[in-house]
Amino acid sequence: MRIRLSTPINRLTTLTCASILAVTTSTAVLAQQAILEGERFHPEVSEKGMVATSHFLASKVARDVLAQGGNAVDAAVTAGFALAVTQPRSGNIGGGGFMLVSDEKSGEVVAIDYREKAPSAAFETMFQNDEGEAVSELSRYTHNASGVPGTVAGLAMALEKYGTLSLADALAPAIRLAEDGFALPQRFVDGIRDTRDRLEPWPGSRKKFFKEDGSLYQVGDIFKQPDLAATLTRIAEQGSREFYEGKTAELITAQMEKNGGLMTMEDLANYEPAIREPSHGTYRGHDVYAMSPPSSGGVHIVQMLNILEEYDIAEMGFNSANTIHVMAEAMKRAYADRSEYLGDTDFVEVPLEGLTSKEYAKELRQQISMDKATPSSEIAPGNPLPYESNETTHFSIADGNGMAVSNTYTINFSYGSGIVVEGAGFLLNNEMDDFSAKPGVPNAYGLLGGEANKVEPNKRMLSSMTPTIVKKDGKNFLVTGSPGGSRIITTTLQVLMNVIDHDMNIQTAVSVPRIHHQWLPDEIRIEQGISPDTIELLESLGHTVSRQEAMGAAQSLMIEDSIFTGGADPRRSTSSAMGL
């Protein structure tokens, strides 16, 4: 018998039963491993804490922080900065995101919103031509594609409120990786080659991503980032406000002025993250916490779970035609509502209680037939009244003292706008494309947005990011989330259902094939691995089924009986879960 054993050094270490006896491993871990015997996918296992990120170097530095006595927030902030160095396609300091922190001791789950904001000179028609048509080039590949970045302020706030490390200590591994460099993996090299056309026009991007003679780096080359190292060092020495008011802010605005960008020193100085209450729902006795607006993720994951809860999903079976049918029907209805109601709650009223109520879910469920797909053309945004008065990357981290962090952050597209700030060494986001350039015209993910998400000065653009923490009996149970644009919410939904409905271990839950429906276009998008018979059955119900490339990268973890299990999503070759 061969058992995969968690070690701090190499997660792929496998040992025979005999050699395990010679290793100091607790009975609890061995018991858990015994339970996992016979399964095809094996999670990382640990008793003391777990880190799951999309890059092994970020996982390693975060795990080191836990090993040295840091808490989950310390490790998360360290991972966030390290990913900005090792995975510049989505790890960032030029973008924004959302972090959920759950502290079992206080019972509190808080959401830190560090989403980018539109500059103060932004205006509703800024991405339209003279004929009033939306021009996606403007909202994606220009200096005005960038919202005011929130990552540095957001990570610093998390550390200050919930961490124990200094900002300088949390930045130290990232600075070291940027200064000393690291050997490039295949994925990095392929990413730059595939994005060459977008990066090459900009002097800062040429300097950062290509050799001096303009040629491409190769696998195994040591990649150093001196400008980024200098920026991170300034932040470490002067604090997070340096990014917003110091030399880094000057470099950003100099670049804006040179290229017709609207972002000013004042916009940067005025940027502040916000603490928000997460969206909350229940699913089969579990408490589900996920990101509230300006992300649509939490609202719609709760809405879909509410619709699905009354079906016997376990009995219907994993990825059976019936299960996929009801999931797709729930997804369509949620995404239709997203197009109408969701936006930045600092600017527009969003009927949050209505959308996440069990009563509204019942109303939507009654529209679903088991015999026939409802064409999207027959689904309009519902009426969830009353209004109350009133390429992204994800990582999951938990420590041994009851604290868990779920963090998703992004610069929107892979490599964002493609524009590296000259002299500062980091990419600017193209998050302004997440606004509705013109209500009713789809964004890059085919998502429709309404008036609620139109461009306004200082407003946060609507997101789909869904960092999620599920609690069971008051204890952290599942920490998950994903990149993937419009597919983020449905990817996260399926990890959660795979664990709760289908009783999968976390590695299986993140590995198995996924599906997606977003109302428009009216098709179920499926990954490889859904059987032809199932597709035929779905088509006989009236669904259009479209086989597409892999969706999401749900770096996730679970905690059961004080045992931590980590699942690294195989859809990314650099994904890594590391136990303590």
Ligand code: GLY
């Ligand atoms: N930029 C993708 C999202 O925030 O949903």
